[in-house]
Amino acid sequence: MDIAEVSRRTGVPASTLRYHEEKGLIASIGRRGQRRLFDPAVLERLALIALGRAGGFALDEISAMLTPDGLPKMDRGRLDAKANELDQTIQRLTAIREALRHAARCPAARPMECPTFRRAVRLAGAGRFEVAPIGPFKAEAVSVTRRERKTGDVNLE
Amino acid sequence: MDIAEVSRRTGVPASTLRYHEEKGLIASIGRRGQRRLFDPAVLERLALIALGRAGGFALDEISAMLTPDGLPKMDRGRLDAKANELDQTIQRLTAIREALRHAARCPAARPMECPTFRRAVRLAGAGRFEVAPIGPFKAEAVSVTRRERKTGDVNLE
DNA sequence: CTACGAGTTCAAGCCGACTTGAGGTCAAGA
């Protein structure tokens, strides 16, 4: 397959494919003249790369996760570690999503007056902001319940 | 409060605070000599900004979401839209997390040989890659079950 | 009164992931 076909079948621009080759994420199996030739297996590899990118991983993290032959290279421990990393991100995002949803219908004048919203802010990791509460708010522990930890769900209501 | 105190209490570097002021995300309440003075309310605003950043929003998106006086400015519709946006991201990330967890213990030689893994790839949005399956795989619809949609949970097992 | 340290401005640099542009090569079709 030439670069155009790879590009067409994956939606990845040729410039990106060259860039990825340069970075060692993919490899061409040779040249016809000066033109790169790719093995169809590169499609699979590109899907894996897309998976990683969608997961927010940097290109060099991704290349660290793949062997040259397209197999995943990490041991179970490191894969699980990555999964846990993602899990943290997911929890943060979930808290933020709930904060937004809540803010959309909370009647409080200032969002920070609303305990629900403040809990979301803390869960989102913006909690180090020791916001001097304008009003009589007492500190609340930022903790996740057993159920929340179990389900990965963070419900603010 | 001077810039150092804001910085100390929020963990945000002074350079970032100046940058955010320049971008219109925060405002100083005046100057003593040439030095900025901030209202304590800026702490609250910074928490909101941190919330947005943690949610992956760009600075100008965030400033579009806040009034100059620190109140959220968006109507319910736009907030909900943002929440839905996040929701999509969360689903993608969840699929990827499960793909990683699965890959950590799946015995398949090539991950793409494993239907579970391939489902994750598709759910992650890397599905446009029409990976010519090396082997007899039939196309599977990428759909999310009613339960999955309801719980926001994507279980691959 | 003066030196210090914390603040200021402005321009430039950095990072990652690409994209763009100029200029070159080459196989195939008219």
Next chain:
DNA sequence: TCTTGACCTCAAGTCGGCTTGAACTCGTAG
């Protein structure tokens, strides 16, 4: 044979969100 157009290389540009550095200005402690 010549032209076309798809590909090539390499350098430079882009974008967002900051950081860094040089040069400067103050209020205050000694």
